[in-house]
Amino acid sequence: MSSKNESDAAALASRLANEHVADVVEVLNGLDPGLAADVLQRMPVRGAAHVLGQPGVDHPQRLIQRMPEETAVAILGAMSADRRVDIFRRLPQPLRKRLAAKLDEPVRRSLLELLSYPPSSAGGIMTTEFVSAAADWTASRTLEHVRSVGAGSETIYAIYVVDPRTLQLSRALSLRQLILSHPQCRVADIGPPRQPVTVSPLTDREEVARLISKYDLLAVPVMDATGRVIGIVTVDDVIDAIVQEDTEDAQKFGGMEALDQPYMQIGFAAMIKKRAGWLCALFLSEMLTASAMQSFQSELERAVVLTLFIPLIMSSGGNSGSQATSLIIRALALRELRLQDWWRVAARELPAGITLGAILGLIGIARITLWQLAGFYDYGPHWRPIALTVGLALIGIVTFGSMSGSMLPLLLKRIGFDPASASAPFVATLVDVSGLVIYFSIAYVILKGTLL
Amino acid sequence: MSSKNESDAAALASRLANEHVADVVEVLNGLDPGLAADVLQRMPVRGAAHVLGQPGVDHPQRLIQRMPEETAVAILGAMSADRRVDIFRRLPQPLRKRLAAKLDEPVRRSLLELLSYPPSSAGGIMTTEFVSAAADWTASRTLEHVRSVGAGSETIYAIYVVDPRTLQLSRALSLRQLILSHPQCRVADIGPPRQPVTVSPLTDREEVARLISKYDLLAVPVMDATGRVIGIVTVDDVIDAIVQEDTEDAQKFGGMEALDQPYMQIGFAAMIKKRAGWLCALFLSEMLTASAMQSFQSELERAVVLTLFIPLIMSSGGNSGSQATSLIIRALALRELRLQDWWRVAARELPAGITLGAILGLIGIARITLWQLAGFYDYGPHWRPIALTVGLALIGIVTFGSMSGSMLPLLLKRIGFDPASASAPFVATLVDVSGLVIYFSIAYVILKGTLL
Numbered sequence: 049m050s051s052k053n054e055s056d057a058a059a060l061a062s063r064l065a066n067e068h069v070a071d072v073v074e075v076l077n078g079l080d081p082g083l084a085a086d087v088l089q090r091m092p093v094r095g096a097a098h099v100l101g102q103p104g105v106d107h108p109q110r111l112i113q114r115m116p117e118e119t120a121v122a123i124l125g126a127m128s129a130d131r132r133v134d135i136f137r138r139l140p141q142p143l144r145k146r147l148a149a150k151l152d153e154p155v156r157r158s159l160l161e162l163l164s165y166p167p168s169s170a171g172g173i174m175t176t177e178f179v180s181a182a183a184d185w186t187a188s189r190t191l192e193h194v195r196s197v198g199a200g201s202e203t204i205y206a207i208y209v210v211d212p213r214t215l216q217l218s219r220a221l222s223l224r225q226l227i228l229s230h231p232q233c234r235v236a237d238i239g240p241p242r243q244p245v246t247v248s249p250l251t252d253r254e255e256v257a258r259l260i261s262k263y264d265l266l267a268v269p270v271m272d273a274t275g276r277v278i279g280i281v282t283v284d285d286v287i288d289a290i291v292q293e294d295t296e297d298a299q300k301f302g303g304m305e306a307l308d309q310p311y312m313q314i315g316f317a318a319m320i321k322k323r324a325g326w327l328c329a330l331f332l333s334e335m336l337t338a339s340a341m342q343s344f345q346s347e348l349e350r351a352v353v354l355t356l357f358i359p360l361i362m363s364s365g366g367n368s369g370s371q372a373t374s375l376i377i378r379a380l381a382l383r384e385l386r387l388q389d390w391w392r393v394a395a396r397e398l399p400a401g402i403t404l405g406a407i408l409g410l411i412g413i414a415r416i417t418l419w420q421l422a423g424f425y426d427y428g429p430h431w432r433p434i435a436l437t438v439g440l441a442l443i444g445i446v447t448f449g450s451m452s453g454s455m456l457p458l459l460l461k462r463i464g465f466d467p468a469s470a471s472a473p474f475v476a477t478l479v480d481v482s483g484l485v486i487y488f489s490i491a492y493v494i495l496k497g498t499l500l
Numbered sequence: 501m502s503s504k505n506e507s508d509a510a511a512l513a514s515r516l517a518n519e520h521v522a523d524v525v526e527v528l529n530g531l532d533p534g535l536a537a538d539v540l541q542r543m544p545v546r547g548a549a550h551v552l553g554q555p556g557v558d559h560p561q562r563l564i565q566r567m568p569e570e571t572a573v574a575i576l577g578a579m580s581a582d583r584r585v586d587i588f589r590r591l592p593q594p595l596r597k598r599l600a601a602k603l604d605e606p607v608r609r610s611l612l613e614l615l616s617y618p619p620s621s622a623g624g625i626m627t628t629e630f631v632s633a634a635a636d637w638t639a640s641r642t643l644e645h646v647r648s649v650g651a652g653s654e655t656i657y658a659i660y661v662v663d664p665r666t667l668q669l670s671r672a673l674s675l676r677q678l679i680l681s682h683p684q685c686r687v688a689d690i691g692p693p694r695q696p697v698t699v700s701p702l703t704d705r706e707e708v709a710r711l712i713s714k715y716d717l718l719a720v721p722v723m724d725a726t727g728r729v730i731g732i733v734t735v736d737d738v739i740d741a742i743v744q745e746d747t748e749d750a751q752k753f754g755g756m757e758a759l760d761q762p763y764m765q766i767g768f769a770a771m772i773k774k775r776a777g778w779l780c781a782l783f784l785s786e787m788l789t790a791s792a793m794q795s796f797q798s799e800l801e802r803a804v805v806l807t808l809f810i811p812l813i814m815s816s817g818g819n820s821g822s823q824a825t826s827l828i829i830r831a832l833a834l835r836e837l838r839l840q841d842w843w844r845v846a847a848r849e850l851p852a853g854i855t856l857g858a859i860l861g862l863i864g865i866a867r868i869t870l871w872q873l874a875g876f877y878d879y880g881p882h883w884r885p886i887a888l889t890v891g892l893a894l895i896g897i898v899t900f901g902s903m904s905g906s907m908l909p910l911l912l913k914r915i916g917f918d919p920a921s922a923s924a925p926f927v928a929t930l931v932d933v934s935g936l937v938i939y940f941s942i943a944y945v946i947l948k949g950t951l952l
Binding site for chain 2: 199287302320364368400
């Protein structure tokens with residue numbers, strides 16, 4: 049490293065000392081990783097750990113890899129447990145082992161335990177630093193305890209009251225309740241006598257987010273099978289989880305795998321891979337439209353005029369399906385809808401599809417009539433039955449689109465898939481093939497003997 | 501009301517007394533509004549206000565409308581300011597006026613002020629109850645103050661230190677910092693000397709959510725033009741705002757207006773209205789495909805075989821566009837991307853589109869070749885140039901889809917619209933019309949003199 053870079057790093061480190069940690073992260077993200085690692089090393093260990101522990105840091109593992117191992121271990125050791133495990137997950141296996149071996153024994157044990165949970169579970173995003181109090185303590189003793197251990201805890205706003213013998217969770221207390229209660233009151237008697245809201249380490253983070261949001265909690269305790277608290281998930285982690293889940297859902301709905309990385313940062317090849325898979329699958333399914341059209345070829349040759357409306361009719365089915373799908377996916381994600389409600393959804397989407405299809409059908413008939421009568425285009429002597437065919441096909445296809453678009457996410461959930469995989473392109477493809485069949489069948493019935 | 505119902509209500513009210521407020525809300529949501537209003541009236545006023553103040557209550561205005569006005573005023577008066585204004589917004593105008601007139605003067609003033617801000621702004625979701633401390637107070641005096649006013653404040657976890665003369669905000673303190681600092685320390689000296697993160701009452705709630713999430717805050721103060729704090733937005737409101745914004749974005753991306761109500765609760769006519777608008781607009785635009793096909797009618801009649809691939813080719817353009825659009829909308833929502841980066845997006849999407857198009861094009865050519873050689877279908881003597889036409893058209897259309905799908909949200913944002921309005925169906929429609937022109941142009945060049 050040149051002395052120019054060294055002085056840069058020192059100057060930056062001192063300039064950043066009083067900035068908000070989120071702003072420090074933004075500055076570091078803009079630097080070359082080597083320089084950023086250098087700046088971090090020049091900060092006090094606790095400060096560096098606080099910065100590197102922010103979820104907004106891009107590729108924190110690259111900064112760790114660029115530090116002397118002793119510094120890396122010191123910073124990782126001073127970090128909150130949930131962020132530490134997050135960074136360890138991203139380190140290459142040999143370095144991960146070497147660094148873990150150098151951590152203090154209790155830290156190492158907590159790390160290995162957290163690493164054993166899936167990253168999208170409560171265990172995978174929880175931290176093991178939280179405040180607990182024995183049920184027979186008074187409020188003032190508990191507050192003293194909060195003061196003494198507070199600096200090392202991720203949050204002190206939730207205090208977990210445990211049975212002093214069994215260590216089982218008996219009550220969850222907010223710091224607010226503690227402060228507002230009488231100093232001599234036993235903590236077991238503060239607040240209403242109610243089982244606290246808890247999750248298991250394998251609870252999905254989406255469910256954790258839903259509980260925290262529903263009960264307006266600042267943290268939710270994670271309980272093992274014996275009823276002891278092994279960690280907590282805090283509200284800030286949950287916001288990050290909600291944003292990430294919604295991003296995944298949005299990208300899946302767009303018809304691709306979730307990127308898992310910011311758009312501008314993911315590599316070109318990785319992005320192509322995530323997009324090409326679904327695109328090819330949809331393309332292969334959509335090939336059925338070519339097969340469907342091939343089987344109607346004699347009709348097509350006799351009535352080329354029918355082909356004019358194929359894109360119009362097919363896209364309307366796809367659009368109504370896309371509307372229904374986005375409604376149902378979101379209603380499922382927000383738990384407004386349960387799987388058993390499928391028939392209530394069907395009972396809404398059937399009349400909705402018929403109504404919407406009838407609106408479009410009327411517009412379609414009006415369009416053909418207008419063009420014909422005004423002389424913009426000549427649809428031939430049979431323009432009236434052709435217009436009727438288009439109108440009826442629109443009712444049929446829009447209804448089919450709304451029905452299949454709303455049932456698909458429910459079906460996917462039923463068979464254990466993510467309902468968000470029912471993307472707009474997926475539904476459109478599904479509707480396209482059946483839409484062609486509906487269109488040509490209606491045409492066959494109406495135009496048989498005249499055009500066909 | 502029958503005496504049966506009366507005893508039901510009394511029994512329910514006492515059974516719910518010890519339940520978590522979120523669970524009480526669930527029970528009330530399942531009741532007939534008349535009975536739910538009756539249960540609420542039988543609870544202590546503060547308890548009823550706490551329950552009715554939960555954002556999860558369905559149609560709280562209906563419960564208020566079913567109570568005697570005195571009870572309604574008492575409950576509304578005891579409610580947190582942000583929820584009170586939320587309910588008032590939904591009340592019919594005459595009742596709103598009558599109830600407001602009966603509120604205590606300070607409550608009424610706060611209500612009218614909050615009502616003056618747009619519901620999606622910081623002012624519209626803030627509460628006016630927060631804890632502030634004078635800059636010359638000690639930590640222990642401030643803690644005493646928190647204890648005395650705590651019960652009436654939405655949150656006591658953020659304390660705003662103001663200049664005792666000008667009342668301007670000088671520091672934001674967390675309860676954690678207060679508790680962990682020395683009792684005789686001046687509050688102005690606690691924590692790093694840094695300007696607190698603030699918003700103005702007109703800041704959009706999406707931006708408020710971004711700041712709270714970025715800086716891991718439990719609340720953000722809302723400051724007026726003179727630098728005084730007029731309210732705070734808390735993290736639980738922000739989670740609700742994030743969830744609501746993401747729901748709106750998902751529904752818009754599905755090609756409709758945001759419902760603003762849960763799917764199972766919105767009325768049938770209201771839902772049709774929200775869906776029919778976009779569906780008709782898309783249908784009218786998609787009519788251009790019929791016009792495009794009409795202008796190629798002589799080619800179509802000479803080469804009906806070309807029509808077989810129209811749905812396949814058009815849908816591929818729509819699918820690639822939908823992928824690109826969902827990526828860019830989400831990147832914009834997460835502030836990963838700024839408007840000025842449009843050319844960097846274009847520089848990614850152009851090669852991505854060509855690559856993805858080439859992959860699909862090769863599959864398409866392979867499909868036609870295979871079907872022809874295996875004898876599944878006879879595309880005629882010119883099947884080779886037809887396969888080439890399909891392959892090249894796929895490259896052109898997928899590239900066009902990726903480019904227009906990625907540029908459309910940026911363009912919408914540039915001209916002041918919500919980028920999330922660039923829905924999957926919108927992009928598909930855009931690509932369909934141009935896709936037809938691309939397909940027939942390529943066909944014309946390649947097949948001229950042979951098939952055309």
